[in-house]
Amino acid sequence: MFENNPDSPKDTQTQTPQITWVPYTLKSEDELRFEIDKEAKIKLADGTAEYFGTELALNREYTLNNVKGAIFSWKGCKIEVTDNVKAYISNGTPMLSYANIHSIMDQHRMSILSQKNQQGPRVLIAGPTDVGKSTLAKILMGYSARLGYNPAFIDLDPGQGSITLPGALCASLIDRPVDIEEGLSNTVPFVQYYGHTSLDINPTLFKAQIQSLGISVDKRMEQSDNARVSGMIVNTCGWIEGLGYELLRESINLLRINIIVVIDNEKLYSDLSREFSSGGGNNSSSGMKVMKLPKSGGVYLRSALFRKQTRMQRIREYFYGIQGDLCPHITIVDFKDVCIFRTGGGPPAPSTALPIGSTSVIDPLALQEIQPSPEMLHSVLAISYAKNSQSLLRSNVAGFLYVSDINMETKKISFLAPCPGDLPSKFLLMGTLKWLE
Structure with a gap:
């Protein structure tokens, strides 16, 4: 048996693997889009940049694993990534549209600061699968937290579980931008266990749990003016037809949404505008806004296996x-x-197992x-x-x-x-x- 000498120069070299960095220079309003299959690192070497609304610290190495994301810079920067990252630079980004949504939310907040009985922006993000709903939610959370607001984030997509596990519906007060490495895992959420990844297994339970989440968030907002003014950001699943649309309508009503953002679906935008916005425009007498956004070119389609x-x-x-x-x-x-x-x-x-004309009594x-x-x-x-x-x-x-x-x-x-x-x-x-x- 050989002794392991900690002072051996050879041991020191073997314990310090070399990292090969690949630089990317982003101009103003450029975006670095990347795919990471296995563990990799990214680093902001110069300038300023953000990852889904969260600012990157200069020269800090961030470790990411099995993600598809994008780093955006308003003024330009230099990003370095390890050589196992697939990345490219794009100047076609919807960030200006996303920032406009944040501006509308901020104007709403400023307008009710002295009105104790008024609610802040209650934003629901809707659209089909793989259009960037979760991305927009993270950006709005990050921008809000950076201004000192504490919005409630409500995740109504049991298929993936952005706050906790799949199968759960969650609400959490956000007091800081989403952590680049750990996501929302550092929050203390209110969780309702739906128990399934598909809404059609028990839609009645799904609606009941949305109502329960809404009541819990409202109670919290009654205790804090900052939470009330900050409002909420609601992420939804990508099922927008038939029963999926009915559950979306229920979510809007139960959570008393006042801003609906539809991404990349003209029919859904038209249907929701007709139902919730008088005249079908962005402004209604009830204060409801229904807005539409394009899908980012950087959104990746995810297969059922993925x-x-x-x-x-x-x-x-x-x-x-x-x-x-x-x-x-x-x-x-x-x-x-x-x-x-x-x-x-x-x-x-x-239904085929039931007598003709019968419905389940469960x-x-x-x-x-x-x-x-x-x-x-x-x-x-x-x-x-x-x-x-x-x-x-x-x-x-x-x-x-x-x-x-x-x-x-x-x-x-x-x-x-x-x-x-x-x-x-x-x-x-x-x-x-x-x-x-």
Whole structure:
């Protein structure tokens, strides 16, 4: 066996791998668009630039992994990226249009500063899949936070989970721009566990949880003038036809939206303008604004496989950390020590399985307690703060558990938990979300 001499020059060289930087010079209002498949670094070497509304610090190395993004500069800059980054410079960017939305929000805020009973801008961003809705939301959050506002961000897209895990609807007060490396993981959100990644599995539950989120945000705004004036920014999913459109309408009404931004869909803009804006224009007597924006040329289309991989990655990051530096804990409990519920009495039967002319009589908001079984293996469960089963659908979620093992002989269930210790509640919620670790 050889001794490892820490003072050896050879060891020092092997522990310090060389980084090859590739420079890009951006002119005023240029954008560096990039794809990162594996871990890579970016750095602002000169000038000023921002990443989805968050300013880059000069000469700081940012580590990113499996992302597609863009760095924008208002006045020009020099960006350096590691040589495993696919990147190009574009001067065709919608940032001026995005900044105009922020300006409208700021004007709204300034106009109600002395009016205690008036609400700040309540912006809902709508549009089909892969048009940049999440990007615009991050930019508006970042610009608002940089001015000292604390807007509420509400994520109504259970398919991806920008605040927490997929399958959840979340609201969080934003007091700083989105972290470039960690995203929104440093916020403390109010979470409702929908439990599914598709809206059509239980649309009644989806609407009920939107209402619950809205009530929680309103209560917070009643306690703070800054929060009230700051308003809210709502991100929605990309399903905009049929039931998707009906749920979008419900979201607008339940959250009392006063600014609708439609990205890259003329029909959706026309339909929402006709319904919510008198005369179909940008201004209405009710104060509602319906606006349209083009899609950025830098938006990447995501395949169904990529979306699934992203969902699985989000769940893994919850337990192991973005950099893989967290150590989740295995918790083993007796069946009798937990109460597991699902909403709606289980998956609905297809209409073809019902008698002709009949409809399902299952209450979509009914809670059904279910016993642990092998079918639960690999499920992601939510831990509710509820004190009793009656308040499950209105209570915040404390966190999530992954079912790693179920022993029917010993009547014990093993969970992967983000931290050690007793569970904060015995009440658990189950949906259809699963994860294969």
